[in-house]
Amino acid sequence: MTNKTDITKTNNTDKIEGINKRSIKQKLAEYKKKPMSFLMLILVYLSAAITVLSIGFLLVYVLIKGIPSITPELFSWEYNSDNCSMLPALINTVLMTLLSLVIAGPIGIFAAVYLVEYAKKGNRLVGIVRITAETLTGIPSIVYGLFGALFFVTALNLKLSLISGALTLSIMVLPVIMRTTEEALLAVPDSYREGSFGLGAGKLRTVFKIVLPSAVPGILSGVILAVGRIVGETAALIYTAGSVAKVPSNLLSSTRTLSVHMYLLSKEGFHTNQTYATAVILLILVVIINFASDKIAKKLAADSINCNR
Numbered sequence: 208m209t210n211k212t213d214i215t216k217t218n219n220t221d222k223i224e225g226i227n228k229r230s231i232k233q234k235l236a237e238y239k240k241k242p243m244s245f246l247m248l249i250l251v252y253l254s255a256a257i258t259v260l261s262i263g264f265l266l267v268y269v270l271i272k273g274i275p276s277i278t279p280e281l282f283s284w285e286y287n288s289d290n291c292s293m294l295p296a297l298i299n300t301v302l303m304t305l306l307s308l309v310i311a312g313p314i315g316i317f318a319a320v321y322l323v324e325y326a327k328k329g330n331r332l333v334g335i336v337r338i339t340a341e342t343l344t345g346i347p348s349i350v351y352g353l354f355g356a357l358f359f360v361t362a363l364n365l366k367l368s369l370i371s372g373a374l375t376l377s378i379m380v381l382p383v384i385m386r387t388t389e390e391a392l393l394a395v396p397d398s399y400r401e402g403s404f405g406l407g408a409g410k411l412r413t414v415f416k417i418v419l420p421s422a423v424p425g426i427l428s429g430v431i432l433a434v435g436r437i438v439g440e441t442a443a444l445i446y447t448a449g450s451v452a453k454v455p456s457n458l459l460s461s462t463r464t465l466s467v468h469m470y471l472l473s474k475e476g477f478h479t480n481q482t483y484a485t486a487v488i489l490l491i492l493v494v495i496i497n498f499a500s501d502k503i504a505k506k507l508a509a510d511s512i513n514c515n516r
Contacts, residue, residue, distance in 0.1 A: 266490070273487035276480035286452035291481040293488060295453050296468035300492070302455070303373055303448070303464055304437045308430065311377035315384030316419075316426060322385075323392040324414050337389075340382035351379045352443035360447055370458040372448030376440060380433035387432065391425025392418060424505070431500045438493055441466045465489045 280290040318336075326333045355375030365371045395418050403413040419426075449461030450471060463471070465485055472482040 269483060269486050269490065272480075273483035273485075276484040277487065278484075281481065281484055291472060291478050292452075293465065293468055293481075293485045296463050296465045296485070297488065297492070298454050299369070299462040300438060300464040300466075300489075302369065303376065303444075303462070304434055306369065306373040306458075307376040307380065307437050308433065310373060311381045311384055311433065312430065314377075315381050315429075316388050318385050319388035319392055320414060320419070322389055324410070324418065337386075340386050343378075343382040344386070347442075348379065348440055349442040351375055352446035354378075355443060355447035366459060367447065367449030367461045368459045369448060369455045369462050372444045372462065372464075375443050375447045376437050379440070379443060380436055383433050383436070384426075384429045387429025388422070388426045391422035391428070394425060395421045427500050427503065431497055434496050434500075435493060438464075438489065438496075439466050440464075441470050445470075465492070 281292055282294045283290045283292040284294060286292040286295050322333050322336065352375065355371060355378075359365045359371040359374050360367060365374075399417050399421060400413055403417045408416070444464055444467050448463070448467070450463045450467055451461040452463050452468065455462045465488065469482050469485045469489070472478045472485065
């Protein structure tokens with residue numbers, strides 16, 4: 208029995224190797240007939256390699272420079288010119304992110320629900336909203352900062368504060384959340400909606416019980432993109448949230464986030480090591496947020512599949 212099993216495994220291995228050799232020969236013959244396809248293949252692999260190597264180089268460089276500079280003084284409760292503590296900026300970053308998502312999240316999701324589920328097909332308003340959202344996505348952050356400084360800080364007299372920065376960032380990430388949510392809702396099969404209607408459910412119940420749970424992974428992808436932009440934003444916050452390095456006592460207090468903290472330290476030129484250490488903490492924060500969001504998205508997707516079954 209053992210000999211027969213070994214012979215069978217050897218024969219299967221030989222067959223697989225023969226198939227692989229034939230497939231390689233066939234691919235080479237095809238590439239000879241179509242050299243442009245082979246050139247495109249090389250360019251694709253080359254682009255992927257350059258992207259991975261560039262990101263890897265940046266990460267390794269920041270980690271090598273920053274990890275040795277992480278000291279307990281950087282996590283002091285109060286900032287001063289000696290310790291250059293990043294703890295207030297870290298807390299401010301979390302507060303700014305949560306407040307911006309609380310403002311922009313519901314508006315963007317409900318706007319996408321209207322565009323996909325309630326607006327009539329071919330509606331001109333829908334086309335205008337989509338073009339506007341795509342246009343707003345490409346506007347530089349400095350423009351949002353100037354708008355926030357003129358409108359929220361000056362016109363509404365909110366001054367340089369946490370709420371001014373959050374409102375400005377919510378406008379900045381609103382198009383991203385809305386467009387990704389819209390695409391996620393469009394990806395939900397119509398059979399889900401038809402099955403819900405067939406069982407007697409109304410439009411509102413179908414949207415909130417069937418469509419939205421099925422689109423949660425796509426929606427969270429947009430939220431992750433929004434979080435990345437909020438955490439890394441600098442220009443807009445300098446004009447709207449200010450640069451006070453302490454935990455805000457209320458929504459009208461001036462704050463500084465980690466990205467602004469990094470910018471100001473690098474601008475001074477006296478605390479380069481602390482700047483790299485702050486960059487490491489910022490990377491860790493983004494990785495934690497992305498990892499947690501990915502886990503939540505997978506769990507909610509599994510739950511929605513089980514519910515639909």
